[in-house]
Structures are given as structure tokens and as C-alpha cells.
Amino acid sequence: MDHEYLLGFLWEEYQKNTPSAGRIHKLLAEKGEKVVNDHIALRTVNLPPVSLDRIAEVLSDLGYAAKDDYDFPEKRLKARHFEREDKKGPKIFVSELILQNFSQQLQEQLTICFHQIPLGLLSTGAFIYSGRTWGTISYKTYLSLLKESEYAAWLYVYGFCVNHFTVDVGQLNTLDSLQKMNDFLKQNGFTLNQTGGEIKGSPAQLLEQSSIMADNKWIRFAEGTYEIPSCYYEFAKRYADADGKLFDGFIAKSADKIFESTNTKIP
Numbered sequence: 001m002d003h004e005y006l007l008g009f010l011w012e013e014y015q016k017n018t019p020s021a022g023r024i025h026k027l028l029a030e031k032g033e034k035v036v037n038d039h040i041a042l043r044t045v046n047l048p049p050v051s052l053d054r055i056a057e058v059l060s061d062l063g064y065a066a067k068d069d070y071d072f073p074e075k076r077l078k079a080r081h082f083e084r085e086d087k088k089g090p091k092i093f094v095s096e097l098i099l100q101n102f103s104q105q106l107q108e109q110l111t112i113c114f115h116q117i118p119l120g121l122l123s124t125g126a127f128i129y130s131g132r133t134w135g136t137i138s139y140k141t142y143l144s145l146l147k148e149s150e151y152a153a154w155l156y157v158y159g160f161c162v163n164h165f166t167v168d169v170g171q172l173n174t175l176d177s178l179q180k181m182n183d184f185l186k187q188n189g190f191t192l193n194q195t196g197g198e199i200k201g202s203p204a205q206l207l208e209q210s211s212i213m214a215d216n217k218w219i220r221f222a223e224g225t226y227e228i229p230s231c232y233y234e235f236a237k238r239y240a241d242a243d244g245k246l247f248d249g250f251i252a253k254s255a256d257k258i259f260e261s262t263n264t265k266i267p
């Protein structure tokens, strides 16, 4: 599978989890805007068969090289971003939960799930877009994971999928600033992630980002069906440095807030 086919597949899957993204895409098209994707993101845990390093190998086969690393000590996560040398297609931001930093119970709950991923998916690398391949999930377990880590709870429900695509606002014609984009989103009834302000980062940091809060999806658990935040849409504007080179990294302090776009209101 080449990376273009994969990205097309991921966009289709993502839209099933994120009807808002399709709606925004259509609203932008109606304004004559052609959307360029800045980056997509994946989440995983640091178990060797599915770790960030293993995903790096899978992405390398698709022509993606590892760029910078990022740490999120409070969320007990690390991340790395990947880019193709020919710069064709979006960057990929992959994060990984560091299991050892959580309770024995959380480690066991997630390990049991990840051990159920079919070997064929692990050996071919196809696990990276396989969604949730573990059996019935329990709402009680979801709530117990949620107490320690929203990220862990989200992974338990959704598994391996793109949790957001990102509109490159710098490449739009009219909605070419995050302020304009955010106003447009709010006028159309979308809810922005407010953590740390609607716009994260600044032109001085060479990257500004905002995002809508994840859509909710009805998920079947052993105990019944509950609405759980799924995936979200992000908007990013990149700036050039003094040498005229467009910034192509990420800002950990902003990313830390963007992660919270899948936050749930359950206490």
C-alpha cells in the first residue's frame, strides 16, 4: 500500500468518527477553499509490538522519516513527528503513553487489549489503521482508565485510528488567519477547544493552532451504549523563520492543550 492510498483510506475512516470534519470540509469548499492537510495524528502505548518505535518502522516503509521528539511529562506521554523527504502529503504526529508511569491496574487493562491484536496486523504494520481489534469493552473499565488518563480511556475505546486531520490555514485564500477561521467555525455552530485560549502558540513561535472539540459517538459497551468523544479537526498556521524557512515542527506546550480536544465531560 502506498502512502496516498493509505491517506485516502484514513480520511474515509476518520470521517465516520468525525462528521464535523466532513461538514467543515464542505463549508470550506462552498467558499471556494481547497483544503491542504498539514498533519494527522495517531496514538499508541509503549508496548514493543505497537510502540512509537515500531510505528516509526512502519512509517519508514511508507517513505516517512522521523523528525523531532516531544515530551509531555504531566500526561506521561512522548511523541515524535514524521515527514516524507519529498514533503508530499501531511506530516504525521505519533504519541505514545508510557505505561510504567501508571497504576498496575491500568497497565494490565491496556496490556490485555493490545495482546489481542491479530499477529498478522502486527507483522505487516497494518495495525496502525486497524481501529479497535480487542473484543467487548467495559464501561466500568473505561471509567477506571479515565480517572488516570483521558488518553488511555480514549485508546481503549478507539484503538488505532487518526484522531485528527489538520487544515493548513496558511494555504487558504480567504480564511487565512486562525482568528478568521475560528470566527467562521463558531458562526457555524462548532465548539472550539478553549484550553489555554482558543489559539495556541503565536507567530513568534512560528506556529498557531486551534481545534474543535471531538464529536461524540455512540459506543457499545458490555453494560450498554454510551456517547464517547471520538475525533476532532485541527487548524494550523505556520510561519517562516528569519531565513525564510517555514517552521515544520510542533510546539509541545501547544500540543499539550490540543490533546485535550478528546476530553470528556464525565467527572
Ligand code: OOG
Pocket (backbone or CB within 6 Å): 041, 042, 043, 093, 095, 163, 209, 234, 250, 251, 254, 255, 256, 258, 259, 260
Ligand atoms: C495529538 C495532539 C497534539 C498537535 O498538533 O500539536 C497535536 C493528539 O491529540 O493525539 O496534534
Ligand code: NI
Pocket (backbone or CB within 6 Å): 039, 040, 041, 093, 164, 166, 234, 258
Ligand atoms: Ni495536531
